[in-house]
Amino acid sequence: MPFSESVATSDADGFKRQEAIWEVFTSECVYFLDQLMVLKEVFLATLINLQMRNCLTDVESWRMFANLSELCLVSFGFLNNLLRVIKNMLEITEGGGPTLLQVLSKAFQESICYCLQKYCLNYSTALLYLDSLKHREDFGSYVKWCERNEQCRRLQLRDLLVAPLQRLTRYPLLLRNIAKRCETEDERRGLQAIADQVDTSICDLEGKVKWLDNYQKVKQLRDALVWLPVWERHKRTFIPENLKHLLKTVTLENLIFHRSLLHEGKLVLTENTKLIDVYLFLFDEFLLITKMKRNKKVYPSHQELDQLLTDGCTFTVLDQPISLDRLQLKNIDQLNAATSGLPHSFIIMHQNRYQQCIGAFILQAASESAKKVWMSKIEGAVTALLKLDSQQPRVKSASLWMESSQI
Template identity: 25%
Template sequence: MADSDVVEPMEQDDTFEGDLNTSHFPNFRKIRTNSYHKAIQTPPKLTHERLPSVSENSEDPPSVADAILYQKVKERGITIVDDDDDEIVTLLRGKDGLRRQGAKRQSWGCLPHVQESGVLISMSSKERKRQESMFELISSESSYLRSLNVLINYFMASEELRASVTNTEFHHLFSNVEAVRRTSRQFYHSLTKRRKASSVSMHDVCDIILEHVTAGDFEPYVTYCSNESYQQRALQRLMDNNPAFLKILRQLEGGEECAGLPLHSFLLLPMQRITRLPLLVDTIFQRCDVSMPQYDVASRALRETTNLVKKCNERAKSLERTEQMIQLQHQLDFKSTRSFALISPSRFLVKQGVLTRTQDESVLGFRRVARQDVCLFLFNDVLLIAKKKSDDAYTVTDYFTKERLRSRDVINDPVGFILVVEQNQENQRTEMRFEADKPSTKSRWMAVLRHQPVPYNKISNSNLQVEVISSYRAKETDAITLKTLDVYIVLESTSDGWYYGERISDGCRGWFPSVHVKEILNSKMRERNLQRRFRMLGEVTTLI
């Protein structure tokens, strides 16, 4: 590979927050006009030693000194910025104004052979941005493949780590990641073949994406994503209960081969990459003129990659729900109530938890409030109320169909609410009062008991939008796992710091702690996020 062909993905840097007040920068318009050409005047020196290629036959993971791993890459196609200012955002950041960023970023326009060709002078701004978007997709796939190589050739190949776990645990940890890497290699090979065949600019890459997706080449991702719940539980269990495994893991994670990054960050890579792919395609699609033949191809590629992500989500959720139902079948005892067939093809668990049931009672003429902890299991069609017998066993005392339930708030009580049963087993209307341990628990139970999904046309630019700044692993069925850079539209919030939101990339909804996100203040970014949501989802949303 020639020096001019070296792909150097960008490093992670700060994100651009807030609206840019140009009055503070009198020369801003001039800077903005010339920003792209100024940015490419002094490209960094590129060498093979700085960034080794990742060819189809390359299996050795590069050292941290040689290349940027995917975890350190921040694709600009993920975070929408104003097209007019997209080059100046590397100079203008946040509220403090003009300051240089230390992170390096290699772009298509910085490649020496591109500059020497003179094409940047004659090429339109929109076409140049399309070239940059296609280049970014290829360079980020390169970094992603490097990280996969570290996962397989460093962590998975460790004989000490392999000897510390059982065959089943090893399979749960690494699943079919080798098949995922083969898919990435084939995909990257097709992309680089197209790039090398192009003298300066590429005519398209969305046709390659469309070909690979429609041919079923990305099916290994569906399998890998479906095993995510097994994988995360296996890793946590081994870290908690297997000292030998934990010791070896800590030694591996301290090595320079993985740049000091933890194993779980590598295990999450396929899920992160497949969910980001539609966003990268969407960025290319936005920069195609309607009159271009590439427009229709990009539109189809966007639709197919979005459907691929939905398939991954649905398969993962389906297997997780099936496992939950089988486990609950063994944990729940219906001897204290009428017979009930728990297992049903269409039934799944929505939320479970412990609440305190309160009742007024009279003892020797004195009134008092009786309290009893009960366990609630809410499914998509029925609510079970049970008493705990042991750590993993419950006795069901009553159940109600969900369509006969509604919740009512208790005024001036931050943790109390009333569950109204329109018709119980004796065909009578009854009310039950519950208390939660904190306000967010109350809000989440009331929301899941009462509300219908927020209609698509009710979501607007007035809704709070947030970007994930730190990952979060969902521990409850009504929560959602957060991955960095994902954007959410907030639909509800609680007084103690929880949000209920929708991920714009695939429409999945759930609760998450607000400490893991930051508000998006830039009005243009907010509007573009809504436009992206419409392009990727239409009127389809998915409830978690």
């Protein structure tokens, strides 16, 4: 390659590298000025100002905005350091400052990922908290007043609250874009390592969010589940009043607290000639069929569990938990469903350790697709548990033990 062409190619590569760095800088400016600072100066500052005047004093700013102020400081510091690098590249300064790799490595290893993880872990809680306040007239007026501010650019509070999550997921793409255009192999490997680190942070965050969401939901559910005494569940069981104290009280904390909630939702149970609304909870080891007790409010059929729990709905456990290694699932095909008048239905059979059926539940979904989802979720959970049992059989361990069909 002629020398002139080589120089031209080198200049083109250098220009593309500068473009990639400039994209990181400009997008960070938009994130900092148009999202983080709008949240802080328009929404958070207004809320604090109102609370100083004894308005909305019961609204907890942390539950809604988490570590927003910390995010602003971190983003501003990152922009300043990145600007110094850009000035050095353009030879506006005398040089001698930190390199691009040093700035990015320090920013992502020491502050950006850590602060964003902290914020993102609170995000789902913030949305629930926001939903719990939206019916209040005073809070609604505050939000509408803030959203009318021209700095919001027609964005709503929810649009701005999600911005840090979106920014975190975009960082690896921006970093790899610079890495492709690096002049040296060391810088390319270094930037690739930082991008991989951010990816790892995102994966770690997804696991934490999933665990935290399950923990919070199960914690709420523990207080909403009702387990009737045996003499109320089975009318033929007679226990004299003076002997009832001898029966151990069921502690639902031991039942569900260390389990993962895989799926839940409303179905209809066919019992004799009656159709009963039930709510099913599929955990990683068993299935709970419960009867929902609503408040006087009228609930839409699509209402989510979080809102039901918030509104004080309770769930009375029918019969007993169905261990997944004792569960048989039977589909009711469309011909039999039409003949019996049970559309979108399937059967759950509960077996004892001797493979005898001790309970059968005909459950009806709202649609054929909803039925398929339920059957798929249950089959997947059963397969996962049986696979886990084959690798590491469950043994008796204090209050968490559940009798296995392997006995």
